[in-house]
Protein backbone atom coordinates (compact mmCIF):
# COMPACT_ATOMS: atom_id res chain seq x y z
CA UNK A 1 0.00 0.00 0.00
CA UNK A 2 0.99 3.63 -0.33
CA UNK A 3 2.44 5.10 2.85
CA UNK A 4 0.09 7.75 4.22
CA UNK A 5 2.83 10.39 4.13
CA UNK A 6 2.89 10.14 0.36
CA UNK A 7 -0.80 10.77 0.05
CA UNK A 8 -0.75 13.73 2.43
CA UNK A 9 2.45 15.73 2.47
CA UNK A 10 2.08 16.82 6.10
CA UNK A 11 1.29 13.51 7.77
CA UNK A 12 4.03 11.36 9.36
CA UNK A 13 5.32 8.46 7.30
CA UNK A 14 3.60 5.22 8.23
CA UNK A 15 4.30 2.30 5.97
CA UNK A 16 1.83 -0.49 5.66
CA UNK A 17 2.89 -3.88 6.96
CA UNK A 18 1.08 -5.84 4.34
CA UNK A 19 3.44 -8.07 2.43
CA UNK A 20 2.08 -7.34 -0.97
CA UNK A 21 4.37 -8.05 -3.92
CA UNK A 22 4.57 -6.04 -7.12
CA UNK A 23 3.22 -7.77 -10.20
CA UNK A 24 6.43 -9.13 -11.66
CA UNK A 25 7.78 -12.49 -12.80
CA UNK A 26 10.34 -12.92 -9.99
CA UNK A 27 11.94 -15.87 -11.76
CA UNK A 28 13.02 -13.71 -14.70
CA UNK A 29 14.98 -10.96 -12.98
CA UNK A 30 18.24 -9.86 -14.57
CA UNK A 31 20.02 -6.57 -14.10
CA UNK A 32 17.76 -4.32 -16.10
CA UNK A 33 16.16 -1.10 -14.96
CA UNK A 34 12.67 -1.80 -13.66
CA UNK A 35 11.00 1.38 -12.43
CA UNK A 36 9.69 1.17 -8.87
CA UNK A 37 7.15 3.37 -7.11
CA UNK A 38 9.21 5.99 -5.30
CA UNK A 39 12.55 7.76 -5.20
CA UNK A 40 14.16 9.97 -2.60
CA UNK A 41 15.34 13.42 -3.57
CA UNK A 42 16.89 16.43 -1.89
CA UNK A 43 19.07 19.39 -2.88
CA UNK A 44 21.95 21.18 -1.21
CA UNK A 45 21.32 24.58 0.30
CA UNK A 46 23.73 27.53 -0.10
CA UNK A 47 25.74 26.43 2.95
CA UNK A 48 26.34 23.00 1.38
CA UNK A 49 24.03 21.18 3.80
CA UNK A 50 21.24 19.14 2.33
CA UNK A 51 17.62 19.90 3.00
CA UNK A 52 15.48 17.25 4.63
CA UNK A 53 14.61 15.00 1.72
CA UNK A 54 11.51 12.99 1.03
CA UNK A 55 10.32 10.15 -1.12
CA UNK A 56 8.19 11.13 -4.05
CA UNK A 57 6.79 9.32 -7.07
CA UNK A 58 9.50 7.79 -9.24
CA UNK A 59 9.94 9.75 -12.44
CA UNK A 60 12.15 11.90 -14.60
CA UNK A 61 14.19 14.72 -13.10
CA UNK A 62 14.48 18.12 -14.70
CA UNK A 63 17.98 19.49 -15.19
CA UNK A 64 19.32 22.83 -16.33
CA UNK A 65 21.28 22.33 -19.60
CA UNK A 66 24.26 23.96 -17.87
CA UNK A 67 24.15 21.51 -14.93
CA UNK A 68 27.67 20.57 -13.79
CA UNK A 69 26.95 16.88 -14.17
CA UNK A 70 25.87 17.20 -17.81
CA UNK A 71 28.78 19.37 -18.90
CA UNK A 72 31.71 18.41 -16.73
CA UNK A 73 30.76 15.02 -15.33
CA UNK A 74 30.46 16.13 -11.73
CA UNK A 75 28.66 13.13 -10.32
CA UNK A 76 29.21 10.11 -8.11
CA UNK A 77 27.04 7.15 -7.31
CA UNK A 78 26.73 4.23 -4.95
CA UNK A 79 25.18 0.79 -5.09
CA UNK A 80 23.64 -1.07 -2.19
CA UNK A 81 20.90 -3.64 -1.80
CA UNK A 82 17.83 -4.45 0.29
CA UNK A 83 17.39 -8.17 1.02
CA UNK A 84 14.27 -10.00 2.09
CA UNK A 85 14.91 -12.43 4.90
CA UNK A 86 13.16 -15.80 5.09
CA UNK A 87 10.79 -14.27 7.68
CA UNK A 88 9.84 -11.51 5.22
CA UNK A 89 11.67 -8.73 7.05
CA UNK A 90 13.81 -6.36 5.00
CA UNK A 91 17.50 -5.90 5.63
CA UNK A 92 20.09 -3.40 4.42
CA UNK A 93 23.74 -4.44 4.28
CA UNK A 94 26.35 -1.95 5.58
CA UNK A 95 24.80 1.16 3.99
CA UNK A 96 27.02 3.28 6.25
CA UNK A 97 30.01 2.03 4.25
CA UNK A 98 28.45 3.36 1.06
CA UNK A 99 27.72 6.65 2.81
CA UNK A 100 31.34 7.00 3.92
CA UNK A 101 32.60 6.14 0.44
CA UNK A 102 30.26 8.73 -1.08
CA UNK A 103 31.71 11.34 1.27
CA UNK A 104 35.24 10.48 0.15
CA UNK A 105 34.16 10.61 -3.47
CA UNK A 106 32.39 13.93 -2.96
CA UNK A 107 35.54 15.39 -1.46
CA UNK A 108 37.61 14.22 -4.47
CA UNK A 109 35.02 15.61 -6.91
CA UNK A 110 34.53 18.94 -5.04
CA UNK A 111 30.90 18.25 -4.23
CA UNK A 112 28.74 18.87 -1.19
CA UNK A 113 27.55 15.57 0.28
CA UNK A 114 24.76 14.45 2.60
CA UNK A 115 25.80 13.25 6.06
CA UNK A 116 26.21 9.54 6.73
CA UNK A 117 22.97 9.63 8.75
CA UNK A 118 21.03 11.36 5.99
CA UNK A 119 22.39 8.95 3.39
CA UNK A 120 21.42 5.88 5.42
CA UNK A 121 17.98 7.35 6.19
CA UNK A 122 17.43 8.04 2.47
CA UNK A 123 18.36 4.47 1.54
CA UNK A 124 16.06 3.15 4.24
CA UNK A 125 13.13 5.31 3.13
CA UNK A 126 13.62 4.34 -0.50
CA UNK A 127 13.69 0.63 0.35
CA UNK A 128 10.62 0.87 2.58
CA UNK A 129 8.61 2.92 0.12
CA UNK A 130 9.39 0.33 -2.58
CA UNK A 131 9.08 -2.70 -0.34
CA UNK A 132 6.71 -4.51 -2.70
CA UNK A 133 9.57 -4.53 -5.23
CA UNK A 134 11.99 -6.36 -2.92
CA UNK A 135 12.03 -9.87 -4.46
CA UNK A 136 11.03 -12.94 -2.45
CA UNK A 137 13.97 -14.62 -0.63
CA UNK A 138 16.26 -16.38 -3.08
CA UNK A 139 14.81 -14.64 -6.15
CA UNK A 140 16.91 -11.50 -6.09
CA UNK A 141 17.29 -8.19 -4.29
CA UNK A 142 16.26 -4.57 -4.53
CA UNK A 143 19.28 -2.75 -5.94
CA UNK A 144 19.43 0.76 -4.52
CA UNK A 145 21.27 3.47 -6.39
CA UNK A 146 22.17 6.65 -4.47
CA UNK A 147 23.27 9.36 -6.88
CA UNK A 148 24.91 12.70 -6.15
CA UNK A 149 25.09 15.16 -9.04
CA UNK A 150 26.13 18.71 -9.70
CA UNK A 151 22.68 19.94 -10.66
CA UNK A 152 23.27 23.68 -10.56
CA UNK A 153 24.22 25.58 -13.76
CA UNK A 154 27.88 26.34 -14.35
CA UNK A 155 29.52 27.42 -17.60
CA UNK A 156 33.12 27.99 -16.60
CA UNK A 157 34.93 24.96 -15.21
CA UNK A 158 34.23 24.96 -11.47
CA UNK A 159 32.06 23.05 -8.99
CA UNK A 160 28.31 23.33 -9.56
CA UNK A 161 26.53 25.84 -7.29
CA UNK A 162 23.94 23.26 -6.24
CA UNK A 163 23.93 19.48 -5.79
CA UNK A 164 21.07 17.01 -5.93
CA UNK A 165 21.10 13.77 -3.97
CA UNK A 166 18.64 11.19 -5.14
CA UNK A 167 18.07 7.52 -4.45
CA UNK A 168 16.21 5.19 -6.74
CA UNK A 169 15.89 1.43 -6.87
CA UNK A 170 15.22 -1.53 -9.11
CA UNK A 171 14.62 -5.22 -8.39
CA UNK A 172 17.51 -7.28 -9.73
CA UNK A 173 18.65 -10.85 -10.13
CA UNK A 174 22.04 -11.86 -11.47
CA UNK A 175 24.22 -9.13 -12.93
CA UNK A 176 25.72 -11.19 -15.73
CA UNK A 177 23.70 -12.96 -18.38
CA UNK A 178 25.74 -16.04 -17.42
CA UNK A 179 23.58 -16.16 -14.27
CA UNK A 180 25.58 -18.09 -11.69
CA UNK A 181 27.71 -19.85 -14.34
CA UNK A 182 31.44 -19.03 -14.22
CA UNK A 183 32.59 -15.84 -15.95
CA UNK A 184 35.09 -15.70 -18.78
CA UNK A 185 37.25 -12.61 -18.44
CA UNK A 186 39.55 -10.88 -20.89
CA UNK A 187 42.68 -9.02 -19.80
CA UNK A 188 42.54 -5.62 -21.49
CA UNK A 189 45.83 -4.18 -22.71
CA UNK A 190 44.81 -1.24 -24.89
CA UNK A 191 42.50 0.62 -22.53
CA UNK A 192 42.93 1.46 -18.86
CA UNK A 193 40.30 2.11 -16.27
CA UNK A 194 42.24 4.43 -13.98
CA UNK A 195 45.60 6.04 -13.45
CA UNK A 196 47.52 7.17 -10.36
CA UNK A 197 46.18 10.52 -9.21
CA UNK A 198 42.91 9.96 -11.08
CA UNK A 199 39.50 9.03 -9.71
CA UNK A 200 39.68 5.21 -9.92
CA UNK A 201 39.42 4.89 -6.14
CA UNK A 202 36.09 6.73 -5.91
CA UNK A 203 32.76 5.95 -7.51
CA UNK A 204 32.79 8.84 -9.93
CA UNK A 205 30.44 8.48 -12.89
CA UNK A 206 33.45 9.43 -15.03
CA UNK A 207 35.05 6.03 -14.35
CA UNK A 208 32.34 4.15 -16.17
CA UNK A 209 31.62 5.48 -19.67
CA UNK A 210 35.31 5.25 -20.67
CA UNK A 211 35.35 1.47 -20.12
CA UNK A 212 32.36 0.83 -22.38
CA UNK A 213 34.60 0.50 -25.44
CA UNK A 214 36.76 -2.20 -23.88
CA UNK A 215 33.66 -3.91 -22.53
CA UNK A 216 31.91 -3.86 -25.92
CA UNK A 217 35.00 -5.29 -27.65
CA UNK A 218 35.28 -8.10 -25.11
CA UNK A 219 31.55 -8.88 -25.15
CA UNK A 220 31.54 -9.10 -28.93
CA UNK A 221 34.18 -11.81 -28.55
CA UNK A 222 32.06 -13.73 -26.05
CA UNK A 223 33.71 -12.58 -22.81
CA UNK A 224 31.69 -11.60 -19.74
CA UNK A 225 33.80 -8.61 -18.67
CA UNK A 226 37.26 -7.07 -18.79
CA UNK A 227 40.09 -7.30 -16.28
CA UNK A 228 42.23 -4.14 -16.29
CA UNK A 229 45.95 -3.79 -15.74
CA UNK A 230 47.67 -0.86 -14.05
CA UNK A 231 48.31 1.98 -16.48
CA UNK A 232 51.95 2.59 -15.49
CA UNK A 233 53.57 -0.84 -15.78
CA UNK A 234 50.75 -2.56 -17.70
CA UNK A 235 51.60 -5.57 -15.62
CA UNK A 236 49.62 -5.62 -12.37
CA UNK A 237 45.98 -6.58 -11.87
CA UNK A 238 43.53 -3.83 -11.00
CA UNK A 239 39.84 -4.70 -11.23
CA UNK A 240 37.04 -5.69 -13.55
CA UNK A 241 34.72 -3.00 -15.06
CA UNK A 242 31.94 -3.85 -12.64
CA UNK A 243 33.67 -5.58 -9.70
CA UNK A 244 36.82 -6.43 -7.74
CA UNK A 245 38.89 -9.56 -8.32
CA UNK A 246 40.38 -12.22 -6.00
CA UNK A 247 42.88 -15.03 -6.66
CA UNK A 248 43.06 -18.21 -4.58
CA UNK A 249 46.19 -20.36 -4.30
CA UNK A 250 46.05 -23.01 -1.59
CA UNK A 251 45.19 -21.26 1.68
CA UNK A 252 46.21 -17.84 0.37
CA UNK A 253 43.64 -15.43 -1.00
CA UNK A 254 45.02 -12.35 -2.77
CA UNK A 255 43.33 -9.24 -4.09
CA UNK A 256 44.86 -6.11 -5.64
CA UNK A 257 45.64 -3.51 -2.99
CA UNK A 258 43.36 -0.47 -3.22
CA UNK A 259 45.68 2.53 -3.45
CA UNK A 260 43.64 5.05 -5.38
CA UNK A 261 43.22 3.28 -8.72
CA UNK A 262 40.91 0.52 -7.49
CA UNK A 263 37.50 0.85 -5.96
CA UNK A 264 37.50 -0.37 -2.36
CA UNK A 265 34.31 -2.40 -2.62
CA UNK A 266 32.02 -3.06 0.34
CA UNK A 267 31.63 -6.68 -0.79
CA UNK A 268 35.42 -6.87 -1.25
CA UNK A 269 35.99 -5.73 2.32
CA UNK A 270 33.30 -8.05 3.71
CA UNK A 271 34.69 -11.08 1.86
CA UNK A 272 38.20 -10.29 3.15
CA UNK A 273 36.89 -10.34 6.74
CA UNK A 274 34.87 -13.51 6.25
CA UNK A 275 37.85 -15.26 4.64
CA UNK A 276 40.10 -14.29 7.55
CA UNK A 277 37.48 -15.58 10.01
CA UNK A 278 37.48 -18.86 8.07
CA UNK A 279 41.22 -19.20 8.58
CA UNK A 280 42.47 -18.12 5.17
CA UNK A 281 45.46 -15.86 4.80
CA UNK A 282 44.31 -12.77 2.90
CA UNK A 283 46.82 -10.47 1.22
CA UNK A 284 45.93 -7.13 -0.30
CA UNK A 285 48.95 -6.70 -2.52
CA UNK A 286 50.40 -6.01 -5.95
CA UNK A 287 49.55 -8.99 -8.16
CA UNK A 288 51.40 -9.57 -11.43
CA UNK A 289 49.26 -10.62 -14.37
CA UNK A 290 51.40 -13.78 -14.73
CA UNK A 291 49.99 -15.00 -11.42
CA UNK A 292 46.73 -15.63 -13.23
CA UNK A 293 48.39 -18.73 -14.65
CA UNK A 294 49.29 -20.04 -11.23
CA UNK A 295 45.99 -19.58 -9.37
CA UNK A 296 43.67 -22.44 -8.34
CA UNK A 297 40.62 -20.24 -8.37
CA UNK A 298 39.56 -16.71 -9.28
CA UNK A 299 36.40 -14.90 -8.29
CA UNK A 300 34.86 -11.45 -8.49
CA UNK A 301 33.03 -9.44 -5.85
CA UNK A 302 30.76 -6.44 -6.04
CA UNK A 303 27.39 -5.22 -4.86
CA UNK A 304 25.78 -5.75 -8.24
CA UNK A 305 27.82 -8.83 -9.14
CA UNK A 306 27.77 -10.49 -5.72
CA UNK A 307 30.45 -13.19 -5.48
CA UNK A 308 30.93 -14.61 -8.98
CA UNK A 309 33.22 -17.52 -9.89
CA UNK A 310 35.56 -17.04 -12.83
CA UNK A 311 35.99 -20.03 -15.14
CA UNK A 312 38.68 -18.64 -17.40
CA UNK A 313 40.82 -15.59 -18.08
CA UNK A 314 42.37 -14.85 -21.46
CA UNK A 315 45.59 -12.85 -21.66
CA UNK A 316 47.58 -12.44 -24.89
CA UNK A 317 46.11 -15.53 -26.54
CA UNK A 318 46.72 -17.64 -23.44
CA UNK A 319 43.79 -18.93 -21.47
CA UNK A 320 43.94 -19.83 -17.78
CA UNK A 321 41.17 -22.05 -16.42
CA UNK A 322 40.05 -22.34 -12.82
CA UNK A 323 38.28 -24.55 -10.35
CA UNK A 324 34.63 -23.53 -10.09
CA UNK A 325 33.00 -26.56 -8.49
CA UNK A 326 30.86 -26.45 -5.39
CA UNK A 327 33.87 -27.02 -3.07
CA UNK A 328 35.32 -23.70 -4.20
CA UNK A 329 36.50 -21.06 -1.75
CA UNK A 330 34.25 -18.45 -3.38
CA UNK A 331 31.20 -20.63 -2.77
CA UNK A 332 32.22 -21.19 0.86
CA UNK A 333 32.58 -17.44 1.47
CA UNK A 334 29.48 -16.50 -0.49
CA UNK A 335 27.29 -18.90 1.50
CA UNK A 336 28.41 -17.18 4.72
CA UNK A 337 27.87 -13.67 3.32
CA UNK A 338 24.41 -14.55 2.03
CA UNK A 339 23.60 -16.38 5.27
CA UNK A 340 24.30 -13.20 7.25
CA UNK A 341 22.17 -11.11 4.89
CA UNK A 342 19.29 -13.55 4.91
CA UNK A 343 19.29 -13.99 8.68
CA UNK A 344 20.34 -17.66 8.42
CA UNK A 345 23.67 -16.95 10.14
CA UNK A 346 23.89 -14.71 13.20
CA UNK A 347 25.25 -11.27 12.27
CA UNK A 348 27.97 -10.90 14.89
CA UNK A 349 29.55 -7.99 13.03
CA UNK A 350 26.57 -5.65 13.01
CA UNK A 351 26.57 -5.53 9.21
CA UNK A 352 22.84 -5.76 8.70
CA UNK A 353 20.13 -3.25 9.55
CA UNK A 354 16.62 -4.54 9.72
CA UNK A 355 14.20 -1.91 8.45
Ligand code: COI
Pocket residue numbers: 078079080241242243302303304305
Ligand atom coordinates in the same frame (compact mmCIF):
# COMPACT_ATOMS: atom_id res chain seq x y z
C1 COI B 1 27.74 -2.05 -8.00
O1 COI B 1 28.25 -3.16 -7.89
O2 COI B 1 26.87 -1.66 -7.21
C2 COI B 1 28.16 -1.12 -9.03
O3 COI B 1 27.96 0.03 -8.86
C3 COI B 1 28.79 -1.62 -10.28
C4 COI B 1 28.02 -1.18 -11.48
C5 COI B 1 28.83 -1.34 -12.73
C6 COI B 1 26.71 -1.90 -11.60
